[in-house]
Amino acid sequence: MAQQTSSAVPTTAPGAVPAKVPATGRLLACGVVAGPLFLVVWFAQAVTRDGFDLTRHPLSLLSLGDLGWIQITNFVLAGALFVASAVGLRRRLHPGRGHRWGPILVGLNGIGLIMAGIFPTDPGAGFPPGAPAGAPEMSLHGMLHELGFVITQVAWFAACVVFARRFSGLGDKKWARTCAAAPVAVLLVLAVPHMDSLSVRLVLATAIQFGLLAALARHHNRA
Numbered sequence: 001m002a003q004q005t006s007s008a009v010p011t012t013a014p015g016a017v018p019a020k021v022p023a024t025g026r027l028l029a030c031g032v033v034a035g036p037l038f039l040v041v042w043f044a045q046a047v048t049r050d051g052f053d054l055t056r057h058p059l060s061l062l063s064l065g066d067l068g069w070i071q072i073t074n075f076v077l078a079g080a081l082f083v084a085s086a087v088g089l090r091r092r093l094h095p096g097r098g099h100r101w102g103p104i105l106v107g108l109n110g111i112g113l114i115m116a117g118i119f120p121t122d123p124g125a126g127f128p129p130g131a132p133a134g135a136p137e138m139s140l141h142g143m144l145h146e147l148g149f150v151i152t153q154v155a156w157f158a159a160c161v162v163f164a165r166r167f168s169g170l171g172d173k174k175w176a177r178t179c180a181a182a183p184v185a186v187l188l189v190l191a192v193p194h195m196d197s198l199s200v201r202l203v204l205a206t207a208i209q210f211g212l213l214a215a216l217a218r219h220h221n222r223a
Helices: 002-008 024-046 059-063 068-092 101-118 140-169 173-191 195-222
Strands: none
Touching: 024 059, 024 068, 024 195, 059 068, 059 195, 068 101, 068 195, 101 140, 101 195, 140 173, 140 195, 173 195
């Protein structure tokens, strides 16, 4: 009996390399750093780029000019980090409500950002210096940039619903309320009828959105 039990225990051949476990934690960590990194890079440019006024210029305008490559890279990098986070969520979420659509929608957030980076917006509002002072004339790449923005927004709001339902089904009321409150907060920030502060409020809304995605990635990384 002792010999049979011993022979049933799997052994590793000498010199064999054990299979590596996918670095799910590192993938989820990408979602934690994506938003803060994006906002830090945006702010550094907003206060140093010549002619840029963060109170009235949308952050997408930073993709233009000689240093526009910095914001383009910022968009693409943040998007790639969110896509990586979506892969981590797909591996970490157990079967249940939202286990499929949650990661897909987080990934679409990333794809929308990548698209917004690859296709820069059109110059306008006086930026970069020398650009028309009014609204820009929409080009094909400008329309594709806006489409990336729409994809990101729709995916984020849908993800809030999916994760709120998932947490509710799991009996986690705190997280269910957080996922339900975040889109309300974004809508309230954007609903303020003050056009002169719109650019700042858009950044604040973005901070709320990225903050929730970071919190979700961190939560599931610790689960």
